[in-house]
Amino acid sequence: MTRYLTSTNLPTWWHPLAERAAKIEGREITRFLPPKNGDATPSAVLILLAEGGDGPDVLLMQRSATLRHHAGQPSFPGGVTEPDDADPIxxxxxxxxxxxxxxxxxxxxxxxxxxxxxxxxxxRVTPVLAWWHTAHPILSINPGEVSSVARVPLSDLADPIRRVRARHPSGYIGPGFDVNGMLVWGFTAGVLATVLRLGGWEQPWEPGRLHDLA
Structure with missing residues (x-):
């Protein structure tokens, strides 16, 4: 079953990403897939792409350092599903x-x-890919949850000099991006790496800098 919802009025650069993303399987993105027993908490994130001054960009935010979960981490907007939500979108x-x-x-x-x-x-997170056709000013509504918001050009994320390997204290090493004064790692970095690959923006890079996470 396709997950491709619409291609109407999308910019040309959107189409390869949309078509490939609709067909990709979870195991092509990560080895961390939802448990089959279904007891994971449903949630969703928004991967919002817009046409910026330097080409396509993506909306990222930095979570507050005081949060209980994922404190201080760059992330996509998103969170846990509430009873009134019709679906992950x-x-x-x-x-x-x-x-x-x-x-x-x-x-x-x-x-x-x-x-x-x-x-x-x-x-259990459903990433939602969306076209920000009418971009407008944004800001942190609740500084207690979100410390800053930024639109990051995909060309910056694709720049090999921005790519790092992030090593968690557990020993796990995953993709990372050193961009806009943020170290993007973990779930968000893994999804961004997939978006770059599917959209045709990924550039060859040598796994180099190893950044140890606190």
Whole structure:
């Protein structure tokens, strides 16, 4: 079953990403897939791509250092599904509105990626890919949850000099990006690496700098 929802009025650069993302399987993204027993907490994130001054960009935010989970980490807007949310798309749009003031009418949802798993918190996460056709000013609505918000050019993320390997205290090593004064790692970095690959933006890079996480 395809997850490709719409291609209407998308810029040319969007199409390879949309078509490939609609067909990808979870195991092509990560080895961390939701447990089959279904006890993981449902949640969703919004991967919001827009046309910026330096080409396509993606919306990222830095979570507050005082949060209980994922404190201080760069991430996509998103969170846990609430009872009134009709589906993961509704969750992602609601959370983005609450966190950074995103106007849902400025967004065209294109497709979703397969459900992934954040094992530390036992979240089953649905990444929602969307076209920000009418970008508008955004800001942190609640500084207690979000310390800053940024639109990061995909060309910066694809730059080999920005690519790092992030080593967790557990010993796990995953992809990372040193960009906009942020070290993007973990779940968010893994999804971003997939977006770059599917969209044709990824550049060859030598696994080099190893960044140890606190």
């Amino acid at each position: 509704a969750t992602a749009l609601r959370e983005a509105n609450e966190e950074v003031g995103l106007d849902p009418t400025s967004v065209t949802v294109v497709t979703t990626l397969p459900d992934l798993w954040i094992n530390v918190t036992n979240y």
